[in-house]
Amino acid sequence: MTDAALLTRPAKFADPDVTASGGPRARVPLVALRTLWIATGSLCNITCRNCYIESSPENDRLAYIARAEAAAFLDEIAREGLPVTEIGFTGGEPFMNPDILGMLEDVLRRGLKALVLTNAMQPMLRARVRDGLLALRAAHGDRLTLRVSLDHYTRTLHDEERGPGSFDKTLEGIDWLARESFSLALAGRTCWGESEEQARAGYARLIAERRWPVDAEDAASLVLFPEMDETADVPEITEACWTILGKSPSAVMCASSRMVVKRKGAAAPTVLPCTLLPYDPAFEMGANLVEAARADRGMFDHGAVKLCHPHCAKFCVLGGGACSA
Structure with a gap:
């Protein structure tokens, strides 16, 4: 290809309907809404090197969502008979x-399962939070699951990602959850050149040593997430890719999940297709779940998400990643 042709070639991910190569962009219809994610806010007690949404003690681009705002979506789920x-x-x-x-409490009281993604560090280990979690576990059992981010099974590589001392603090939190019989899962990363088999074996050794109730061979009990690199040259997905890759659009997480965020300064929360796109206004689907299911503009085709x-x-x-089990 000549330099002139390269300069005039369409940019990747620029057109919601057509890829840079001219193929029809793949879409993922909502098969059934099974999981609703609620972004509690973008503030975090630590700054990780490669956080998917750049959370930190300073990043307040996503405001704390209020209990009443979250409850409005729970009411909608019940009112509309959604299969969440x-x-x-x-x-x-x-x-x-x-x-x-x-x-x-609002989620569990309605008979739904609750999954919390946490680093299990100081915010979770405050006395008020510990006491509240124990009360919820006593009332609702294993319908409450805590998935703890343990990026690697070694102190060196985990701390390389999350900061010095974070490994030991996270292990303290996981030990407490295990000791108190919470439903527990772990989330690691696959960014250190290991095979999945090697990673699971390493986690299995740590799990056995600490006597945690986690099955390292179970993909829901130990979730291994692919690493993201915003600067990498990523191929676009066309409709033909489903056949080429031997994948079904129904297996992609936006076929069964949506996410609620409240941006800083916004009057109300908004619905997005996924946990990985919290800041891009082009992916706003609507103010409620019914409106989101009918979104038909820009990145959406009658509720289907254009990739x-x-x-x-x-x-x-x-990468085969999915935030929900």
Whole structure:
């Protein structure tokens, strides 16, 4: 290809309907809404080197969502008879949100499962939070699951990602959860050149040593996430890719989940297709779940999500990542 042709070639992920190569962009219809994610806010007690949404003690681009705002979506689920079975809470660090225990109570009291993604560090280990979690576990058992981010099974590589001392603090939190018989899962990363088999074997050794109730061979009990690189040259996904890759659009997480965020300064929360796209206004689907299911503009085709972002290709389709079990 000549230099002139390269300069005039369409940019990747620029057109919601057509890829740079001219193929029809892949879409993922909503098969059934099974998991609703609630972003509790983007503030976190630590700054990780490669956080998917750049959470930190300073990043408040996503405001703390309030208990009443989250409850409005739970009311909608009940009113519309939506097939949601699980509410996931992510951040930032969810236990920094002052309403997190109340939101968990509202979810569990309705008979839904609750999943909290946490680093299990100081925000979770405050006495008020510990006491609240124990009360919820006593009342609702294993319908409450805490998935702890343990990026690697070694102190050196985990601390390389999350900061010196974070490994030991996270192990303290996991030890407490295990000791108190919580439903527990772990989330690691696959960014150190290991095979999945090697990674699971390493986690299995640590799990056995600490006597945690986690099965390292179970993909829901130990979730291994692909690494993301915003600067990488990522291939686009066309409709033909489903056949080429031997994948079904129904297996991609936006076929069964949506996410609620409240941006800083916004009057109300908004619905997005996925946990990886919290800041891009092009992916706003509507103010409620019914409106989101009918979104028909820009990145959406009657509720179907057009895979017009590098994360759609790298994390979900090619990486096989899914935030929910």
